Amino acid sequence: xxxxxxxxxxxxxxxxxxxxxxxxxxxxxxxxxxxxxxxxxxxxxxxxxxxxxxxxxxxxxxxxxxxxxxxxxxxxxxxxxxxxxxxxxxxxxxxxxxxxxxxxxxxxxxxxxxxxxxxxxxxxxxxxxxxxxxxxxxxxxxxxxxxxxxxxxxxxxxxxxxxxxxxxxxxxxxxxxxxxxxxxxxxxxxxxxxxxxxxxxxxxxxxxxxxxxxxxxxxxxxxxxxxxxxxxxxxxxxxxxxxxxxxxxxxxxxxxxxxxxxxxxxxxxxxxxxxxxxxxxxxxxxxxxxxxxxxxxxxxxxxxxxxxxxxxxxx
Amino acid sequence: xxxxxxxxxxxxxxxxxxxxxxxxxxxxxxxxxxxxxxxxxxxxxxxxxxxxxxxxxxxxxxxxxxxxxxxxxxxxxxxxxxxxxxxxxxxxxxxxxxxxxxxxxxxxxxxxxxxxxxxxxxxxxxxxxxxxxxxxxxxxxxxxxxxxxxxxxxxxxxxxxxxxxxxxxxxxxxxxxxxxxxxxxxxxxxxxxxxxxxxxxxxxxxxxxxxxxxxxxxxxxxxxxxxxxxxxxxxxxxxxxxxxxxxxxxxxxxxxxxxxxxxxxxxxxxxxxxxxxxxxxxxxxxxxxxxxxxxxxxxxxxxxxxxxxxxxxxxxxxxxxxxxxxxxxxxxxxxxxxxxxxxxxxxxxxxxxxxxxxxxxxxxxxxxxxxxxxxxxxxxxxxxxxxxxxxxxxxxxxxxxxxxxxxxxxxxxxxxxxxxxxxxxxxxxxxxxxxxxxxxxxxxxxxxxxxxxxxxxxxxxxxxxxxxxxxxxxxxxxxxxxxxxxxxxxxxxxxxxxxx
Numbered sequence: 102x103x104x105x106x107x108x109x110x111x112x113x114x115x116x117x118x119x120x121x122x123x124x125x126x127x128x129x130x131x132x133x134x135x136x137x138x139x140x141x142x143x144x145x146x147x148x149x150x151x152x153x154x155x156x157x158x159x160x161x162x163x164x165x166x167x168x169x170x171x172x173x174x175x176x177x178x179x180x181x182x183x184x185x186x187x188x189x190x191x192x193x194x195x196x197x198x199x200x201x202x203x204x205x206x207x208x209x210x211x212x213x214x215x216x217x218x219x220x221x222x223x224x225x226x227x228x229x230x231x232x233x234x235x236x237x238x239x240x241x242x243x244x245x246x247x248x249x250x251x252x253x254x255x256x257x258x259x260x261x262x263x264x265x266x267x268x269x270x271x272x273x274x275x276x277x278x279x280x281x282x283x284x285x286x287x288x289x290x291x292x293x294x295x296x297x298x299x300x301x302x303x304x305x306x307x308x309x310x311x312x313x314x315x316x317x318x319x320x321x322x323x324x325x326x327x328x329x330x331x332x333x334x335x336x337x338x339x340x341x342x343x344x345x346x347x348x349x350x351x352x353x354x355x356x357x358x359x360x361x362x363x364x365x366x367x368x369x370x371x372x373x374x375x376x377x378x379x380x381x382x383x384x385x386x387x388x389x390x391x392x393x394x395x396x397x398x399x400x401x402x403x404x405x406x407x408x409x410x411x412x413x414x415x416x
Numbered sequence: 417x418x419x420x421x422x423x424x425x426x427x428x429x430x431x432x433x434x435x436x437x438x439x440x441x442x443x444x445x446x447x448x449x450x451x452x453x454x455x456x457x458x459x460x461x462x463x464x465x466x467x468x469x470x471x472x473x474x475x476x477x478x479x480x481x482x483x484x485x486x487x488x489x490x491x492x493x494x495x496x497x498x499x500x501x502x503x504x505x506x507x508x509x510x511x512x513x514x515x516x517x518x519x520x521x522x523x524x525x526x527x528x529x530x531x532x533x534x535x536x537x538x539x540x541x542x543x544x545x546x547x548x549x550x551x552x553x554x555x556x557x558x559x560x561x562x563x564x565x566x567x568x569x570x571x572x573x574x575x576x577x578x579x580x581x582x583x584x585x586x587x588x589x590x591x592x593x594x595x596x597x598x599x600x601x602x603x604x605x606x607x608x609x610x611x612x613x614x615x616x617x618x619x620x621x622x623x624x625x626x627x628x629x630x631x632x633x634x635x636x637x638x639x640x641x642x643x644x645x646x647x648x649x650x651x652x653x654x655x656x657x658x659x660x661x662x663x664x665x666x667x668x669x670x671x672x673x674x675x676x677x678x679x680x681x682x683x684x685x686x687x688x689x690x691x692x693x694x695x696x697x698x699x700x701x702x703x704x705x706x707x708x709x710x711x712x713x714x715x716x717x718x719x720x721x722x723x724x725x726x727x728x729x730x731x732x733x734x735x736x737x738x739x740x741x742x743x744x745x746x747x748x749x750x751x752x753x754x755x756x757x758x759x760x761x762x763x764x765x766x767x768x769x770x771x772x773x774x775x776x777x778x779x780x781x782x783x784x785x786x787x788x789x790x791x792x793x794x795x796x797x798x799x800x801x802x803x804x805x806x807x808x809x810x811x812x813x814x815x816x817x818x819x820x821x822x823x824x825x826x827x828x829x830x831x832x833x834x835x836x837x838x839x840x841x842x843x844x845x846x847x848x849x850x851x852x853x854x855x856x857x858x859x860x861x862x863x864x865x866x867x868x869x870x871x872x873x874x875x876x877x878x879x880x881x882x883x884x885x886x887x888x889x890x891x892x893x894x895x896x897x898x899x900x901x902x903x904x905x906x907x908x909x910x911x912x913x914x915x916x
Contacts, residue, residue, distance in 0.1 A: 133806025137814060141472025141805075143549035143833070152547065183464040183471065184616055185600050191616075250647075257655050265651040266643075360644050363652075365618050372644070373617050377464060378806045 102406060109402050113395055120391040121173075125166050128380045135182045135378040156182050169384065178385035183377045188385050191370060196389060198268065199359070199366035203351045205282060206289035207344060213294040215340075218301025219333075222309065223325060225302075233298065240295025245354045249288035249361045256284060266363040285362045289354060293347045300343045304336040311335070338409055345401035349394040452915050454637040455896070456658040457908075458649040460665050462617045462642035467599035468586050470547040474826060474906050477586040479620055479640055481907035484525075485605035487588030488516050488535065488568075489580065493683075493902045495737035497580060501530065501590055501606060502568075511575035518566040522629040524592040525610040532562035537593045539570070546587075553582040576856050577863040581829065584905055608633045608911040618642060622910065634898070634914030646777070653678075653891060660892040660899065662908060665777050667724035673891045680891055682726050683901030687826040687886030688733050689778065690834070691786060695879060696842025698819045699769045704762040706878035709820075710748035712755035712793040713786060719884045722781035726887040732871045733831040735885050737904045739860075740867035744875045755793040764795070769819035771797040772812045774804035779822045782883065786822070813840045824886050828905055831867070835874050843879045 136152035137144060153159050157168075172179055178189045217233055224230035257265035263284050269277040308314065309328060317327035356368030363369075367386055374382035461475035468476040482490060488502035499505075502516040522530035542554040556576045561569040572579060582588065595604030603611050608630065609622040622638040641658060643649035646666035652658045653673075663685075664670060670680055693700035693709065700706050719727050728736070731745035759765055773783040780801065787797035797820065802808040812818045818840075825834055832852055835843040848870045855866025875882070888903040898912035 131806075133803070133810045134814075137809050138805050139471055140547070140549055142809070142813060143472065143552075143827075145549060148547065148549055185465065185467075185470075253651055258651060261655065264657055265655045266648050267652075267657065361648055363618075363641070363643055363645075363648055365615065369617070373462070373464070376803075376806070379464075 105406065106403065109399055113399055116395055117392065120395075121170055121388060122166075124384055124387050124391070125162075125169065128384050129162055131378075131380070133378045135380055138378045139183060169381075173385075173388065178388075179381040181374075181379050181382050183379045183382075188382045191382070192367070192385055192389055195365060195367040195370045195386075196393075198364060199352065199355050199368065201282070202285055202289065202355055202358070202364070202366060203348060205286045206293065206351055207348050209286060209290035210293035210297050210347070211344065213290070214297035214301050217294075218298040219305050219328075221298065221302040222305035223328070225306065234302065237295040237298040237302075240291055241299070243292060243295075245288055245292055246357050246361060248291050249284070249358055252284050252288050253361075266361075268362075268364045281362075285358050285364060289351055289358055292354075293351065296347065297340070297343060301336070301340055304339045305332065308332040308336045334408065338405065341401060341404055341408065345397050348397050352390055352393060453635060454639070455635050455660070455910075455913060455915075456639045456641055457660040457662055457910070458641055458643050458652065458658050459662050459908075460643065460646070460649075462644075463620070464616055465600035466603045466611070466614060468548060468589075469541075469545070469599060472548055472550075477906035478908050480603055480605070480607075481586055481589065481905070482607060482909045483609045483622060483907070483911065484603045484607045484611060485586075485589035485591070486607050487583050487585075487590060488518075489583050489588070490907075491581070491584040491905050493737075493900055493904060495739065495904050497584060501535075512572045514570045514572070514580070516568045516570070518568065519629055520566065522606050523627050524595060524604050524606055525625060526592060526595055526604045528592045528594060530590070530592075530606055531565045532568045533565075534593055535568045535590055536560040536562050538589065538591045539587075541591070541596070542587050548586075550585070550587055553579070553585070553587045574857050577858070577860060578829065578856055585828065586906060609638065612637075631911075633911040635910070638910045638913070650891070653893075659896060660890060662890055663903075664889045664891055667726045667887075667889055670724065670726065670889060670891060677894055678891055679894050679896070679899075681888070681899055681901050683888040683890075683903065684728065684735055684737055685826065685886050685888045685903040686735055686737075686828040686830075686905070687824040688730060688735065689727075689782070689822065689824045689883045689886055690733070691782070691881035691883050692821045692823065692841050693878075693880050694816065694819050694840075694842055695844065696816065699764055699767055700819055702762050702764075703878060704758050705764055706880075707748075708755045708758035708762065708793065708795070709790065710755075710878045710881055711751045711758065712790055712795070713881055713883070714750045714789060715745075715881075715883055716750075717789075718782060718785050721785045723778055723884070723887070726889050727884040728887070730882050730885045732875045732882055733825075733834060734867075734871045735904075737902055738829060738867075740864045740871065742868050742871065744872060747872075747875050748878070748881075752789075752793050759794050766794055766796065768796040768798050770817070771799045771820045772808065772818040773799055773801050773821065774808040774812075774823060775801050776804050776824075778824065778886070779804075782822050816840055816842065822883070826886070831871060831874065835879055841880055843874070843877070847877075848873055 134149065135156060135158065136149045140148055140152060157165065169179060176189065178192055180186065181188045221230045221233040253265045256262045264281055267281050269281050271278045305328065309332065313331055314327050317331050318324065322330065355366055356371060359366040359368040360372065371383065371386045374386065461473060461478065463475040463479055465471055466476060466480065468480065486501050488500060489497050490500040492498050501519055501522065503519050505514055505516045507514055518530065518532060524530065539554060539557060539560055542551050543557065556572050556574065556579050558571045558573045563569060590606060592604050601614065608625060608628045610625050611620060612623040613621040619642065620640045624633045624636045646664060646669060649661050650669045653661050673680055693706050695701065715729050719725060719729065729745045731743065731747055734741045771783060771787060773779050783799055787799060790797055802811060812821050827833065833839065834841060836845050851866050851870055855863045858866065888901065890899055892899055895916040897914050897916055900909055
């Protein structure tokens with residue numbers, strides 16, 4: 102168990118280092134000059150050069166790389182080219198917003214998918230089971246942004262139940278916060294719920310074919326009881342993996358949803374920073390996203406042995 | 417056996433959907449009561465900070481000029497220069513010295529009084545400390561004197577007709593001598609509003625000042641809210657969350673607002689949408705090739721297809737609100753046959769050229785129809801979409817790697833900038849340079865006639881195709897008054913807005 106965790110930790114650190122090199126290299130070859138963008142179409146070459154020097158863009162790449170990594174290790178992500186202030190509070194603030202969105206979406210997805218998927222498996226030959234399968238298939242095919250647009254048209258423009266855009270921090274008013282949360286979270290969650298439903302269904306079906314379920318049935322338990330008592334824990338392993346992957350997908354999917362709903366999350370910050378060639382901010386945000394995805398994977402890896410004694414004992 | 421279980425599941429589902437919809441109570445009650453003293457306006461270009469002295473782009477002056485910062489003079493919707501912080505001004509006989517008399521009892525939002533020292537400080541700061549390239553507009557100023565607290569004497573190196581107009585733009589903004597320490601986050605001006613809250617890239621909250629020297633604004637609280645997506649902005653207007661969409665970037669959506677609940681205003685801007693051709697090298701170095709393009713493009717069709725017919729045909733680099741405007745739309749008529757003949761003469765039939773298109777809605781729409789029209793006369797456009805601003809500025813603007821591009825040149829009175837030697841279009845300005853100098857230093861009549869001549873020369877040289885004037889397309893709730901129809905400078909003036 103300890104070797105297993107140590108292995109995962111080393112992988113985690115290595116992945117972070119590789120990611121930082123790749124992110125930095127990609128930013129360096131990205132076309133477009135930050136100083137030129139800041140100064141616009143009236144800038145003289147001298148003004149552009151002066152601003153480049155001010156940003157430190159004229160330094161050798163290695164110097165800039167170690168400056169940047171060194172800063173991050175002390176919790177300082179650097180100073181933005183366009184706002185002139187530290188980007189650390191910007192990143193922290195926007196990560197919180199996106200975090201709320203994504204976590205709420207995954208919870209909603211699980212809340213929808215686990216009962217629906219289990220039900221679809223139990224009732225697989227029934228019309229309801231078939232309907233759930235078909236609906237989840239459709240759900241997978243609907244992109245997040247389309248779901249968002251449809252939700253806005255129905256619940257905001259037609260029924261007027263929810264605002265079509267905007268964000269409010271929970272401290273500014275819990276009611277307003279929840280109201281603005283609903284549509285973006287639902288549009289993120291629907292697709293994930295559809296995907297998850299199919300995984301839950303097939304995981305439950307697999308478990309139902311296992312010998313121990315047959316044994317339990319032979320001892321007199323009903324199909325449902327056998328499943329609930331012996332099966333669900335086993336069915337959880339593939340579901341945890343998928344949910345972990347989905348959490349990472351949601352972080353990326355949130356970029357579009359934040360644009361549509363005008364939410365000040367990390368996606369909005371990223372898009373804005375890329376457009377302004379605010380490379381320090383882009384690098385910082387991408388690294389935070391990488392870090393979050395790696396942490397999610399690490400948590401999934403740690404959860405396996407806890408759920409499944411076979412993995413625990415094998416390692 | 418099965419039915420009860422299904423019923424349990426159904427009940428659970430119904431319950432959870434009830435919980436979801438249950439929180440909707442009171443969703444639409446925001447906005448309605450607070451309506452009369454507040455207003456929310458949607459914009460596209462978002463300010464990354466509040467400092468236009470070091471950051472370029474229209475977004476910052478759009479929010480701050482005339483609302484927070486004021487200049488000695490301002491320009492009205494018809495393009496006329498009007499008094500602002502200067503009550504009036506005298507011009508010396510040699511037209512090189514301007515004496516401005518300041519309004520009395522003007523206070524900055526930090527409580528400081530406006531004096532002539534502030535004006536001197538601000539304009540010298542443009543010359544010495546500004547990083548924004550627009551600072552060159554203040555180059556003509558030789559010296560600034562302050563005989564008393566309310567008088568400013570500005571001496572120019574030579575008479576200049578453009579300088580006084582330039583004062584209406586952001587270079588004319590008057591700052592407090594103590595108020596420039598943290599311009600990126602804090603804006604201290606003499607205007608009718610102060611900034612209550614600024615969330616970079618998201619929104620700006622303005623609050624009316626009760627110690628404003630001029631007429632008090634009708635609306636106390638105004639919020640600028642930034643939408644990257646035109647559909648989101650128009651949805652927010654439909655659901656009542658915002659009150660005005662300033663300059664809608666998707667004109668096809670305007671049709672949805674044709675009802676009594678909304679007003680659609682389509683005024684003019686300073687933005688000439690230019691189909692720019694590289695005059696310095698490549699296929700369009702040859703004037704015949706450029707003339708062929710002028711005859712090949714059906715500008716009316718371009719406007720109708722690409723921008724839903726909103727906008728105006730101009731035929732030159734001059735909007736109708738400039739004093740030297742002249743209708744030059746007839747200089748180049750749509751004549752595909754003539755275009756084909758010119759292409760044959762130039763010997764470029766079937767040639768492929770590089771058409772670099774910024775990834776902006778209007779540019780992409782225009783590039784499609786323009787390349788279709790050019791293909792009909794035998795020219796093939798190799799369209800390359802470039803991310804704007806970063807990549808377009810780098811490749812097309814700075815490195816001049818293009819044959820044709822399309823962009824809205826939105827700066828006011830920018831004809832001489834765009835058609836100067838070192839600008840990306842590469843126009844040979846030897847013919848117009850002398851006329852320009854004479855026009856700027858001459859009388860007002862000489863200025864107008866000189867600039868007319870320049871505009872005509874550029875159009876006749878087929879230096880670029882002036883497709884149309886970008887409209888100021890505003891959609892607003894019908895009970896709002898005071899929305900400026902024409903945008904003649906960068907500022908979006910909110911002091912005149914009111915609820916009926």
